[in-house]
Amino acid sequence: MKAQSAQPKLTPIAEAIPKLLGSLPRMVETEVLPLRVAVGRIVGTDVFADLNVPPHGVSAMDGYAVRSAELNRERIFSVSQRIAAGEAGDALEEGSVARIFTGAPLPLGADAVVMQENVESSNDGARILHPVQSGENVRVAGEDIKIGQLLFEQGSRLRPQDMGVLASAGLAQIAVRRRLRVALIVTGDELALPGKPLKPGQIYNSNSSMLHALLNNLSAEVVEMGEVGDDYATTISVLTNAAEVADVIVSTGGVSVGEEDHVKAAVDSLGGLDLWKLAIKPGKPFASGKVCGKQFFGLPGNPVSAFVTFVLLVRPALLFMQGAARAFPVWVDLPASFSSDRSGERQEYIRVSLKEDLKGNTLLERFNNQSSGVGVSLSRTDGLAIVPPQTVVSAGDMLKFLPFSELI
Numbered sequence: 254m255k256a257q258s259a260q261p262k263l264t265p266i267a268e269a270i271p272k273l274l275g276s277l278p279r280m281v282e283t284e285v286l287p288l289r290v291a292v293g294r295i296v297g298t299d300v301f302a303d304l305n306v307p308p309h310g311v312s313a314m315d316g317y318a319v320r321s322a323e324l325n326r327e328r329i330f331s332v333s334q335r336i337a338a339g340e341a342g343d344a345l346e347e348g349s350v351a352r353i354f355t356g357a358p359l360p361l362g363a364d365a366v367v368m369q370e371n372v373e374s375s376n377d378g379a380r381i382l383h384p385v386q387s388g389e390n391v392r393v394a395g396e397d398i399k400i401g402q403l404l405f406e407q408g409s410r411l412r413p414q415d416m417g418v419l420a421s422a423g424l425a426q427i428a429v430r431r432r433l434r435v436a437l438i439v440t441g442d443e444l445a446l447p448g449k450p451l452k453p454g455q456i457y458n459s460n461s462s463m464l465h466a467l468l469n470n471l472s473a474e475v476v477e478m479g480e481v482g483d484d485y486a487t488t489i490s491v492l493t494n495a496a497e498v499a500d501v502i503v504s505t506g507g508v509s510v511g512e513e514d515h516v517k518a519a520v521d522s523l524g525g526l527d528l529w530k531l532a533i534k535p536g537k538p539f540a541s542g543k544v545c546g547k548q549f550f551g552l553p554g555n556p557v558s559a560f561v562t563f564v565l566l567v568r569p570a571l572l573f574m575q576g577a578a579r580a581f582p583v584w585v586d587l588p589a590s591f592s593s594d595r596s597g598e599r600q601e602y603i604r605v606s607l608k609e610d611l612k613g614n615t616l617l618e619r620f621n622n623q624s625s626g627v628g629v630s631l632s633r634t635d636g637l638a639i640v641p642p643q644t645v646v647s648a649g650d651m652l653k654f655l656p657f658s659e660l661i
Contacts, residue, residue: 263532266565266600273541273566276527277548277574280500282431288416293472294429295575296409302402302422305395310359311338313390317372317379318342318351318363324384331378336360350379359391366390398422408578430575435473436495437464438504440481440488440516441554459628460505460552460559467563468503470661471571483507488519496523496545501574503567506554508540516551520544526551532642534599535625536562548574556628561602561637564660582659586651589638590616593646601640604630605654617654636660 264272283297312318318336333349336342338356345351345362353359353366365385373380398404404418405411411429419427444458445451458480468475476499481491488507495502507516508529517540520526526542533539535558540551550567552559564582572580590608605617617638620630636656640646 263530263537263599264528265532269528269531269541270566270569273528273570274573276541277570279573280430280433280575283428284431285426285428287426288419288424291427291429292411292413292416293470294411294432295572295577296405296407296411297428297430297576298407299403300405300419300424300427302398302400302404304398304423305400306398306421307392307394307396309394311392312353312355312357312359312366313392314366314368315354316366316368316390317381318345318353318360318366319381319385320345320347320362321365321385321387321389323348324367324381327380327382329375329378329380332374334360350381352379364388364391406578408576410572410577410579432472432474433501433571433575434476434499435468435571436476436478436499436502437461437468438478438481438491438495438502440483440504440506442483444480446480459556460554463556463560463628464503464505464552464563467560467568467661468571471568473501473571483515485515485519488515489522492516492519492523492544492549496547500547501571502544502547502549503552503563504550505552505559508538508551508553516540520549520551524549531562532599533561533565534597534601536565536602537599539566541566553625555625557604557625557631560628560631565602568660582655584639584653584655584659587615587617587638587654588648589619589646589650589652590648591619591646592648593619593640595645596640596642598642600642602637602655603640604634605636605638606634607636617652 330348330350332352333346334342335352336357337354341358342351342360345360351360351363364387367381367385368390371383373382404422439458439461443455445455447457465475478491478495481487504516520542523545524543526540528541530537531539536553538553539562542549552562569580603623604620608616608618610616620634622630636654639653
């Protein structure tokens, strides 16, 4: 009887991630982009403000600009001027007030604004019904941003609200890390393009569209290498071409040990694998290594496994390569509404939805079918709950929850 070779030890994800990141190159190249197309990009250099925001004291509401010290007794003040947003008023005359509107600069001499609801206006002038303290209802110069303030450190990932901050500081463009070029390869003779009729034994290629969208969310430049059949020579050729045109190669399928799985063998011949087979469920056949000197990620072919390994491993790796200061998702502890038998040797990532109980508490509800081939489970749920190895889950147990908003 032929002796069977020992199965490779599964690598826990806590060991896999630092090993993976330690093998990755860090990009330093930057490009300067207009703000309107910079969202989602990684800031390339520290960004400092070179003006105050607001640049001068402005009224925080519609009302009357006053000298607060003159409001020690009730009297009628003359209205010496009217100042709208975008106008520069004159110095405020003693014994007078200025009609002022939200966002208008405070006239010299004024130190507070009385809201219009607290002023009785007539042809004779303005009677202040309620006095104010110095600085009340005024946005002082630099209240939002001060000259020299660090706005964003290099490595920050720009969000839509950050565009507003940059624009308010007068910046029209920003230096960001260049986009990663990612070659996307999907393998399998059984795959057909959506929109074309299925032949016997075929299924539609869903991974390509899903991974393309995930990479777009990371601002990657995706190079589609097309579907690759289950053929070793073709796999070698496509991988070689991908290494010539991209910084990173991402493939799905073909990383197991079946007779028709050729990706692992092809990668071994063109460079080699640093990681293969993780102690996670779904996603065990994940592979990582080098192809002709370029970073390679091999994802399983099942859609859920491909998604889970991408968001847990590939996404942080790509952010790390671009110099992102924060590459990993933030999780929260939430109670489970379900029970499950003891988990196996692998850490499990369960698709769950958020639901409220009668007391308004948020609970994790398990999707009924946890098969790695049920792609619809990713659309019908809100995130992943983590179940450590050899763990029994009872209703009410606290689990780490990774919302999809943190993963995509």
